[in-house]
Amino acid sequence: MSNLQNPAALNSINPLGFWDGAVSTLSRELSPQQFKTWIQPLTLVSFDESEHLLTIGAPNRFKLDWIKKTFADRFQELASQYFGLPINVSFVLDLDMGAPSVATPAALEILVAEPQQNSVVEAATSLDEGAFEIEDHSKLNPNLTFETFVTGKANQLARAASIQVAHNPGSSYNPMFLYGGVGLGKTHLIHAIGNHLLKEKPNARIRYIHAEQYVSDVVRAYQQKAFDRFKRYYHSLDLLLIDDIQFFSGKSRTQEEFFYAFEALLSNKAQVIITSDTYPKEMAGIDDRLISRFDSGLTVAIEPPELEMRVAILMKKAISEGIPMSEDVAFFVAKHLRSNVRELEGALRKILAFVRFHGREVTIEVARAALKDLLSIQNRQISVENIQKSVADFYSIKVADMYSKKRPANIARPRQIAMFMAKELTQKSLPEIGELFGGRDHTTVLHAVRKIAEERAHDGQLNHEIHVIEQTLKA
Numbered sequence: 001m002s003n004l005q006n007p008a009a010l011n012s013i014n015p016l017g018f019w020d021g022a023v024s025t026l027s028r029e030l031s032p033q034q035f036k037t038w039i040q041p042l043t044l045v046s047f048d049e050s051e052h053l054l055t056i057g058a059p060n061r062f063k064l065d066w067i068k069k070t071f072a073d074r075f076q077e078l079a080s081q082y083f084g085l086p087i088n089v090s091f092v093l094d095l096d097m098g099a100p101s102v103a104t105p106a107a108l109e110i111l112v113a114e115p116q117q118n119s120v121v122e123a124a125t126s127l128d129e130g131a132f133e134i135e136d137h138s139k140l141n142p143n144l145t146f147e148t149f150v151t152g153k154a155n156q157l158a159r160a161a162s163i164q165v166a167h168n169p170g171s172s173y174n175p176m177f178l179y180g181g182v183g184l185g186k187t188h189l190i191h192a193i194g195n196h197l198l199k200e201k202p203n204a205r206i207r208y209i210h211a212e213q214y215v216s217d218v219v220r221a222y223q224q225k226a227f228d229r230f231k232r233y234y235h236s237l238d239l240l241l242i243d244d245i246q247f248f249s250g251k252s253r254t255q256e257e258f259f260y261a262f263e264a265l266l267s268n269k270a271q272v273i274i275t276s277d278t279y280p281k282e283m284a285g286i287d288d289r290l291i292s293r294f295d296s297g298l299t300v301a302i303e304p305p306e307l308e309m310r311v312a313i314l315m316k317k318a319i320s321e322g323i324p325m326s327e328d329v330a331f332f333v334a335k336h337l338r339s340n341v342r343e344l345e346g347a348l349r350k351i352l353a354f355v356r357f358h359g360r361e362v363t364i365e366v367a368r369a370a371l372k373d374l375l376s377i378q379n380r381q382i383s384v385e386n387i388q389k390s391v392a393d394f395y396s397i398k399v400a401d402m403y404s405k406k407r408p409a410n411i412a413r414p415r416q417i418a419m420f421m422a423k424e425l426t427q428k429s430l431p432e433i434g435e436l437f438g439g440r441d442h443t444t445v446l447h448a449v450r451k452i453a454e455e456r457a458h459d460g461q462l463n464h465e466i467h468v469i470e471q472t473l474k475a
C-alpha cells in the first residue's frame with residue numbers, strides 16, 4: 001500500500017504507521033521473550049524525510065549495541081520495503097524516558113566517542129587491560145537510579161533490599177537474586193545499585209551485563225582461546241550485575257564459567273546481583289549447583305505495580321517528557337494497561353508521539369485514539385475461556401476441571417484463581433462468570449474473588465503466579 005516510487009510521496013507517509021507495522025512483524029518473527037526483551041523497549045525517535053533517515057531509540061547501552069548488531073539489517077529492510085525507497089536506519093540511546101534532567105547530552109557524547117565494544121572478550125583482544133577500567137565500561141545507565149524509581153507496595157521490598165546492598169556490598173545479602181515478570185523494574189534497580197556504588201566509590205570495579213551478552217562473551221572467549229583474560233576480568237570485579245539469567249538455560253559451558261566466576265567473586269567478598277523472570281527453584285535448564293548458589297543469599301520478588309503506582313509512574317514520566325498528564329488520563333491508561341511498567345512507558349510514548357504529530361492536548365479521547373491497537377488487543381485476547389485455559393495449563397489440571405463439581409484443593413484453588421482473574425480482567429458480571437464455570441452461583445464467584453484478592457495482597461508467591469498467568473494471556 002505504501003510502495004512509493006518518489007521521495008515527494010514520502011511526505012504522505014506517517015512514520016508511526018511504519019513503526020506499528022514493523023513492531024508487529026517482529027513480534028511474529030521472534031520468540032515472545034526475544035520480542036519483549038529487545039523490540040518492545042525501542043522507540044521511534046524521528047524520521048527525517050529529506051535524508052530518508054529513520055532514527056530508533058534504545059533504552060540502554062547494552063540494548064543499543066545488541067540491537068545494532070542483531071536487528072539493524074532487518075529494520076532497514078522493513079523500512080525500505082514500507083517506504084519503497086532505500087531508508088537508512090540509525091540507532092541512538094533514548095535517555096529521555098524516565099529520567100529527564102540527568103546528563104542526557106553527556107551520555108550521548110560518551111556513546112559517540114566510545115569505540116564499539118560489544119563484548120568484554122572483543123575488548124580484551126583489541127585493547128590492553130586498562131580498557132576494562134570501571135568508569136568507561138561498567139555499562140551502567142546513569143539515568144536508572146533510586147531517585148527515578150517510583151516506589152509502591154509492589155516493589156518496596158525489592159527496593160529496600162537493593163538500598164541495603166548498595167550501602168553494604170559484599171556483606172549483607174550475597175548474592176542478591178531479584179526476580180519478577182518482564183518490565184517490572186529489575187534492570188532499573190540493579191543499575192541503581194551500581195550507580196550508587198559508583199558514586200560512593202568511583203574506583204570500584206563494577207560491571208553490568210545482560211546474560212545473553214555473557215553467553216556470547218563465553219562463546220567468543222572459547223573461539224579465541226581467551227579464557228584467561230575473561231576470567232581475570234570477571235573474577236576481579238567488586239560488583240557484578242547480571243541481568244535476565246534465565247537466558248543461561250541449557251547453556252552448560254556458560255553456566256560452568258559463571259559458576260567459577262560466582263565462587264571467585266563471593267570468596268573475594270565481591271557482590272553479585274542476579275535478576276531473572278522467575279525464582280531460582282523454578283528455573284528450567286539451569287544446573288542444580290547454580291540454583292542452590294542463587295538461592296543462598298537473599299531472594300526477593302518484584303511484583304506488578306498496583307493501580308495507584310501505575311498512575312504515579314505515568315504522571316512522573318509524562319512530566320519528565322515535558323507534557324504533563326492529568327490524573328484522569330493517567331487513571332484511564334493505568335486501568336487498561338496492567339501488566340508492567342515497560343508497557344506503560346510504551347503507551348506513554350505512543351500518546352506523546354500522537355500528541356506531537358497531531359498537535360493535540362493530552363485528553364482521554366487522545367489517549368484512547370493513540371492506544372487504539374493496544375486496547376483492542378487486550379480486549380480481544382482476554383476472555384474467560386482463555387483465562388480458564390491458561391490457569392489450567394499453569395497448574396497442570398484439565399480445563400474441564402474449571403466447570404466440574406470436583407472439590408479437591410488442587411483443583412478448587414486454581415478454579416478460584418481463574419474466577420478471580422475473570423472478574424479482574426474481563427467485563428463479565430459475577431452471574432455470567434458463575435455460568436461459565438459450570439453454572440455456579442454468583443455468591444460462589446464472589447467468595448472466590450474476595451478470598452484470592454485478600455490472599456494475593458500478602459502472598460507474594462500467589463501474586464507472582466497470577467502475574468505470570470496474566471503475561472501468558474497477553475503474549
Ligand SMILES: Nc1ncnc2c1ncn2[C@@H]1O[C@H](COP(=O)(O)OP(=O)(O)OP(=O)(O)O)[C@@H](O)[C@H]1O
Pocket residue numbers: 036037059097098144148149150151155180181182183184185186187188189244277313341342345
Ligand atoms: N518503579 C519504577 N519507577 C520508574 N520506572 C520504572 C519502574 N519500574 C520500571 N521502570 C521502568 O520501566 C522500564 C522497564 O523496567 P526494567 O527494564 O527495569 O524491567 P525488567 O524488570 O528488568 O524487565 P526485563 O525482565 O524485561 O528485563 C524501564 O524503563 C524502567 O526504568
